[in-house]
Amino acid sequence: MPDIAQSPQPKILVLATLAGGYAGADSTGQSHLDYPANTYVLPVMCPVMFPPEFFVRAFERGIDGIIIMYSGTDSPYKVEADGTAKLINRTYQLMKERGIDIRRLRLAAICTVCVKPFLKEVNQMAELLKGIGFVKNELASRNASAQGAPA
Amino acid sequence: MPDNDKLKIAVYTCYCGGNISDVVDCEKVAKAMGSQPDVVVSRTDMSLCSDAGQSQIEQDIRELGVNRVVIGSCAPTLHEVTFRNALIRAGLNPYLYQHVGLREQDSWVHSNDHAGATRKAMHLMKAGIAKARLLHPLEPIRLQAEKQALVIGGGVAGLRAALDIAQQGLRVVLVEKSPFVGGRMAQLEAVFPTHENARDLLRGLIKKVVNHPGIKIYTQAEVMGVAGYVGNYCAQVIQHSRGVTEENAEALLSACQQEVPDEFNYGLTRRKTIYRPYPGCYPPLPAVDWDNYQGEPISLNGGEPIVLEDVPTSVDVNVGAIVVATGFDPYEPRQGEYGYGELKEVVTLPQLIRHLALSKANHALEWNGHPVRDVAFIHCVGSREIEGVDEPHEDGRINNYCSRVCCTATLHTTEELRQHFPGLNIYDLYQDIRTYGRGHEDYYRDALLGGVRFVRYHGEEHPQVTAASAGDTHPVLIRVKDSLTYNEELEIPVDLVVLAVGMQPRQIDKLVNMLKVSRGTDRFLLEVHPKLRPVETAVNGVVLAGTAQGPMNIQESLSAASAAAAKVVALLGRGRVELQPFVAAVDAEKCNGTGACVEICEYEGAIAVQTFTENGKEVKRAVVTPANCSGCGACVAVCPNHAINVQGWTLSQYEAMVDAIASDIPNMAEVA
Amino acid sequence: MKDLKVDALVVGGGIAGMQAALDLGDQGFQVALVEREPSIGGKMITLSKVFPTLDCCSCITTPKMSAVAHHPNIKLLTYCEVESIQENEKGFAVATVQKPRYVDEATCTGCRLCEYACPITVPSSFDRGLGSYRAIRVPFSTAVPQIAVLDMDNCILCGKCEKACPVDAVVLSQQPEPFTIHATAIILATGFELNELGAKKEYGAAKLPNVIDPLMMERFLSPTGPYGRVLRPGDGMEPTTIAYVQCAGSRDKTLGIEYCSRVCCMYAIKQAMLISGALPMAEITIYYMDIRTFGKGYEQFYQNAKAMGVEFVRGKVASIHEDEKHNPIVKMELTEEGRIIERTHDLVVLSLGMIPAVSSSGFGLVPASDGFISVPAPNASPTVTERPGIFVTGTAGGPMDIVDSIVTAGSAASEASAYIRSKTMIAESQSEVAYA
Numbered sequence A: 001m002p003d004i005a006q007s008p009q010p011k012i013l014v015l016a017t018l019a020g021g022y023a024g025a026d027s028t029g030q031s032h033l034d035y036p037a038n039t040y041v042l043p044v045m046c047p048v049m050f051p052p053e054f055f056v057r058a059f060e061r062g063i064d065g066i067i068i069m070y071s072g073t074d075s076p077y078k079v080e081a082d083g084t085a086k087l088i089n090r091t092y093q094l095m096k097e098r099g100i101d102i103r104r105l106r107l108a109a110i111c112t113v114c115v116k117p118f119l120k121e122v123n124q125m126a127e128l129l130k131g132i133g134f135v136k137n138e139l140a141s142r143n144a145s146a147q148g149a150p151a
Numbered sequence B: 001m002p003d004n005d006k007l008k009i010a011v012y013t014c015y016c017g018g019n020i021s022d023v024v025d026c027e028k029v030a031k032a033m034g035s036q037p038d039v040v041v042s043r044t045d046m047s048l049c050s051d052a053g054q055s056q057i058e059q060d061i062r063e064l065g066v067n068r069v070v071i072g073s074c075a076p077t078l079h080e081v082t083f084r085n086a087l088i089r090a091g092l093n094p095y096l097y098q099h100v101g102l103r104e105q106d107s108w109v110h111s112n113d114h115a116g117a118t119r120k121a122m123h124l125m126k127a128g129i130a131k132a133r134l135l136h137p138l139e140p141i142r143l144q145a146e147k148q149a150l151v152i153g154g155g156v157a158g159l160r161a162a163l164d165i166a167q168q169g170l171r172v173v174l175v176e177k178s179p180f181v182g183g184r185m186a187q188l189e190a191v192f193p194t195h196e197n198a199r200d201l202l203r204g205l206i207k208k209v210v211n212h213p214g215i216k217i218y219t220q221a222e223v224m225g226v227a228g229y230v231g232n233y234c235a236q237v238i239q240h241s242r243g244v245t246e247e248n249a250e251a252l253l254s255a256c257q258q259e260v261p262d263e264f265n266y267g268l269t270r271r272k273t274i275y276r277p278y279p280g281c282y283p284p285l286p287a288v289d290w291d292n293y294q295g296e297p298i299s300l301n302g303g304e305p306i307v308l309e310d311v312p313t314s315v316d317v318n319v320g321a322i323v324v325a326t327g328f329d330p331y332e333p334r335q336g337e338y339g340y341g342e343l344k345e346v347v348t349l350p351q352l353i354r355h356l357a358l359s360k361a362n363h364a365l366e367w368n369g370h371p372v373r374d375v376a377f378i379h380c381v382g383s384r385e386i387e388g389v390d391e392p393h394e395d396g397r398i399n400n401y402c403s404r405v406c407c408t409a410t411l412h413t414t415e416e417l418r419q420h421f422p423g424l425n426i427y428d429l430y431q432d433i434r435t436y437g438r439g440h441e442d443y444y445r446d447a448l449l450g451g452v453r454f455v456r457y458h459g460e461e462h463p464q465v466t467a468a469s470a471g472d473t474h475p476v477l478i479r480v481k482d483s484l485t486y487n488e489e490l491e492i493p494v495d496l497v498v499l500a501v502g503m504q505p506r507q508i509d510k511l512v513n514m515l516k517v518s519r520g521t522d523r524f525l526l527e528v529h530p531k532l533r534p535v536e537t538a539v540n541g542v543v544l545a546g547t548a549q550g551p552m553n554i555q556e557s558l559s560a561a562s563a564a565a566a567k568v569v570a571l572l573g574r575g576r577v578e579l580q581p582f583v584a585a586v587d588a589e590k591c592n593g594t595g596a597c598v599e600i601c602e603y604e605g606a607i608a609v610q611t612f613t614e615n616g617k618e619v620k621r622a623v624v625t626p627a628n629c630s631g632c633g634a635c636v637a638v639c640p641n642h643a644i645n646v647q648g649w650t651l652s653q654y655e656a657m658v659d660a661i662a663s664d665i666p667n668m669a670e671v672a
Numbered sequence C: 001m002k003d004l005k006v007d008a009l010v011v012g013g014g015i016a017g018m019q020a021a022l023d024l025g026d027q028g029f030q031v032a033l034v035e036r037e038p039s040i041g042g043k044m045i046t047l048s049k050v051f052p053t054l055d056c057c058s059c060i061t062t063p064k065m066s067a068v069a070h071h072p073n074i075k076l077l078t079y080c081e082v083e084s085i086q087e088n089e090k091g092f093a094v095a096t097v098q099k100p101r102y103v104d105e106a107t108c109t110g111c112r113l114c115e116y117a118c119p120i121t122v123p124s125s126f127d128r129g130l131g132s133y134r135a136i137r138v139p140f141s142t143a144v145p146q147i148a149v150l151d152m153d154n155c156i157l158c159g160k161c162e163k164a165c166p167v168d169a170v171v172l173s174q175q176p177e178p179f180t181i182h183a184t185a186i187i188l189a190t191g192f193e194l195n196e197l198g199a200k201k202e203y204g205a206a207k208l209p210n211v212i213d214p215l216m217m218e219r220f221l222s223p224t225g226p227y228g229r230v231l232r233p234g235d236g237m238e239p240t241t242i243a244y245v246q247c248a249g250s251r252d253k254t255l256g257i258e259y260c261s262r263v264c265c266m267y268a269i270k271q272a273m274l275i276s277g278a279l280p281m282a283e284i285t286i287y288y289m290d291i292r293t294f295g296k297g298y299e300q301f302y303q304n305a306k307a308m309g310v311e312f313v314r315g316k317v318a319s320i321h322e323d324e325k326h327n328p329i330v331k332m333e334l335t336e337e338g339r340i341i342e343r344t345h346d347l348v349v350l351s352l353g354m355i356p357a358v359s360s361s362g363f364g365l366v367p368a369s370d371g372f373i374s375v376p377a378p379n380a381s382p383t384v385t386e387r388p389g390i391f392v393t394g395t396a397g398g399p400m401d402i403v404d405s406i407v408t409a410g411s412a413a414s415e416a417s418a419y420i421r422s423k424t425m426i427a428e429s430q431s432e433v434a435y436a
């Protein structure tokens, strides 16, 4: 019997707005459509609250991919559309500095009935991670190369 | 409860009557959670939302001194409030509760991967526990609420909602875009199922509304902006000039020369640009149609020609809640759809109803000056469209819903026709007859007995409507496969084709954006939950009435309007509302008043840096005004001191959740 | 039982009555909710999942039941029967009887030890006779209130429950207790019953074991049901071909039920979808005249069922008989082809129509032509009956689904609250006059 405790697959974290992605994830559930179980959706009010360091920290702790599912211009928050885009750019900057593949972080506008787009995002990230593997390995090889490099 | 009390967490994993437990091994999850630090009890339940389930939670709080509760069950939208209330009953602050969605986001989407789903449940629950450790008691924000409501739309639904709200002692502002109230119902004649005259019925309702001292009506008015929040919305209402006065109205009306198609008669007739749609309308004063009146001078009794001018006025109204009752438009068939727009013998049902009203006195039915001997009705025009069969509309959508009213409206109309014009041959081309309501089936039966010829077509294969060849007895030929007669190909020559068009929502994009309400795939306004909260939207304090939400007949629109009114009264009746406490909060210890938060914040009056004198020293610190704070958290990301957080959704809580998801579940070997 | 004075009395604790009580209670009115069964919840709590969202029905109903029970303005009175309604200048005086539970409501904790001790097993009405329960029992697992009730008709007075009860709540000497509820307004939410399985003689007259009613199918499909799976009541076999006969007892002049029952098309499609989930190999056929999926999202639901492979066959079923293995044989005319065919199925569900649960005359009302409570002005006041102060909601006023029941509950609550306010205002102005 397989040990269900240990996750054999990379972990995907979805930060989904209550007004958008989280409701979209619920709609997907109501439609009983399957997607990979290594996906963890956490509700957020609005993604602008996260500083770039938050994401880098998450990768360093072992989250392999993060999708921000926000409500885009349909958001109840004025700042969400622009603010999130800016946040992503700053985070990509920081990820590059830390040697993390920026494809591990994605932004998608998902509404309450966006069942197909939700599935597409999740499946794409899962596919990507199959290709680029665990973030742990990426960080380890980065550290290794950093140490190996001449001072 | 003091914060430094020892943490005692209770964890519950709900079976959801099999919905979760068929896929997730709830017992294993519960067992694994039982060994998490600070967890004093971890249980499963068949249905935690049941009275027994809730009592169990209360009992654990009381008897085990539980001070944090984590529940894995259905989506939080369904039962978060239910469980918070259970905490309140047991004397615990309701915000010491963490909800984990294990159904919509786990068992229902990983039905082929039981082990994966179980593992995911463990991680999600562990994350819930991690957040629960960092929860603090919160108090809802209590605000005074305006005891006044805004009703947008003055059709039968809006009028009824306004009346019901006012009758409970609240004030109402009713905003109607057109110059007259009554909406689409005013364009009907005898209505099913009672055969009463629609305008007589409306008049009774309008009289009550107009006479109610608590209701203020603005016609030719629109809501241009909405600010604020439940209990305290401020709406900007722009009202156009009437253009005429009591004194000059009749003279202007007769002097006005310019004519445009009359939308009251769906373009069958023309009217002046100063007009009354029908005798007995409300308000009785004629109005200028500013969209079409282009400043032409009008001569009164040979005097100086005058030019009428629209001077819109703006008022701000403060309301606690908003009822959206913007109604429907009949579906406008595309050019060429069943010959519409190409053959003049093809009309819509609403047009036919107006035509009959206009030609009431006639003994024979005529169309276009020709007698009508044979007429065919086609059902489901612009409704029940099928993906892959029917062409998408301009916005790429398919009207795949049933418009619910058209079957009965059609059969009701055939009854009127049979009574007035006994010799008329009537064909009825349908897919399914949906005469569902009280008395509706009688129309169907009477039509069958009364000689209406029913032809059943399939949605995949529409009837073809073409011009007849020259010399034919009738101007139009319909070809259709009739599944009632073993799919026989019929050719039906007719004088008139009536399209039973469906309903679609009005163009209200601006309003939708302003109010931040959602629409469904059918483009009608969306309720939070069709069963639990059928007339409320996801925006607190905004409710729906009538056909803005979906097709309904008059009776159903009235019920929905009254139900919406009941929600408004429950919300505002006491003069105060409670808001969720999820707003920014400043940690006074860490804040040194840098003001980065104030700079980034986009909400008027939500946050400001103030100077305090403490121990003789001047200190600067950010201060939040909760009622104006949206809780977006833009300030959280920019604070250099990590001194600000959204209550109930703090960064450290997220970090703890991320760690839980990233980690492995300890002691799994023994559990699994 | 003490007499009670409230603003509004709601009769019937199904979804419509519960919602009406909540809507009034939330507006600050004092409400009494009288239910004749030992638990509230009505038909809805017995359903499996509900169309069109396929939510777990219990997940939607139980919180409402619980909200009613916990509401500070609602007094819940279960296992009570309304005897008569008298009118006086203050409103209504409603003679009500508390039926004996033979269990003390205040002391019973719902621990079910009595149930485990009881030696008598009777068919469970909650499970529509498919499962069984004891002569003394908590009515069902999610019942509100969680209080045991003893069914004296089946009790042999062995006294085992009395001994088993840890709090001495069993009181075999209880008697019916009459009391009066004084109310300004009344909302009737007495609901519906399914027409009898045997009502149409041609459809087997309730004598064929594998022809069942749709509420039985709900219990088969429900996670709280007696078997937790779908089977043939005749022999316990798993059915592989299942048929639904639509309009079985609705739209049928011979039965005097000419109206459409509105929900049977949708529940048949819903059940067909749920069965194909539970028994992926099963072939499901729906025999129909018209498919009436007119509600919001319902047409899409119907199209989904078609896409899932549920077979829809148009035609009027003439009769049902069975073969020697008790397999029901459906005889019908196929309208699309004009032939008469016979098809054998393992299980047939009759999509029975709705009939009123009570006679309107008991409330001093003249029933509508369909037998349900009438509303004289549907296009003006859809929930107002002919008797001032008495309102109607849900299926008591005619067939409808849950959404419509909830909406009409809001409407009835609005009408009732306006009525109560106008009455109290008159009363207040009169007392001012008297004072002057």
Ligand SMILES: Cc1cc2nc3c(=O)[nH]c(=O)nc-3n(C[C@H](O)[C@H](O)[C@H](O)COP(=O)(O)OP(=O)(O)OC[C@H]3O[C@@H](n4cnc5c(N)ncnc54)[C@H](O)[C@@H]3O)c2cc1C
Pocket (backbone or CB within 6 Å): B152, B153, B154, B155, B156, B157, B158, B175, B176, B177, B178, B180, B181, B182, B183, B184, B185, B188, B190, B191, B192, B193, B221, B222, B223, B325, B326, B327, B328, B329, B330, B349, B350, B353, B405, B409, B412, B506, B508, B511, B545, B546, B547, B548, B552, B553, B554, B555, B557, C379
């Ligand atoms: C052909 C046909 C026949 C029918 N026959 C019957 C029948 O016999 N019996 C029956 O019961 N039902 C019948 N109906 C249904 C009936 O017409 C509707 O149920 C009813 O009119 C719906 O009322 P409403 O208030 O929801 O919408 P509407 O009547 O559309 O009213 C909406 C109002 O809102 C206003 N509005 C729109 N947008 C704005 C805005 N942005 N700001 C301010 N105001 C705005 C509009 O001007 C309008 O006055 C029929 C429908 C059709 C199409």
Ligand SMILES: Cc1cc2nc3c(=O)[nH]c(=O)nc-3n(C[C@H](O)[C@H](O)[C@H](O)COP(=O)(O)OP(=O)(O)OC[C@H]3O[C@@H](n4cnc5c(N)ncnc54)[C@H](O)[C@@H]3O)c2cc1C
Pocket (backbone or CB within 6 Å): C011, C012, C013, C014, C015, C016, C017, C034, C035, C036, C037, C040, C041, C042, C043, C044, C047, C049, C050, C051, C052, C080, C081, C082, C189, C190, C191, C192, C193, C194, C214, C215, C218, C263, C267, C270, C357, C358, C393, C394, C395, C396, C400, C401, C402, C403, C405
């Ligand atoms: C097989 C089947 C499946 C269905 N599936 C769905 C579905 O999936 N989705 C959906 O929306 N709808 C569905 N429905 C319809 C749904 O069941 C009804 O719309 C709903 O239950 C009606 O609720 P109600 O409160 O009006 O009536 P009821 O549920 O009948 O409640 C009436 C209550 O009043 C009580 N009562 C009666 N008389 C008295 C009296 N004199 N004194 C005191 N109390 C009294 C009764 O005991 C009962 O508790 C289904 C119906 C059937 C038959």
Ligand code: SF4
Pocket (backbone or CB within 6 Å): B379, B380, B381, B383, B384, B401, B402, B403, B404, B405, B406, B407, B408, B432, B433, B434, B500, B502, C294
């Ligand atoms: S009510 Fe009748 S005509 Fe209208 S869309 Fe539905 S089935 Fe078609």
Ligand code: SF4
Pocket (backbone or CB within 6 Å): C246, C247, C248, C250, C251, C259, C260, C261, C262, C263, C264, C265, C266, C290, C291, C292, C351, C353
């Ligand atoms: S809902 Fe469908 S099955 Fe039921 S009576 Fe109406 S048409 Fe017949």
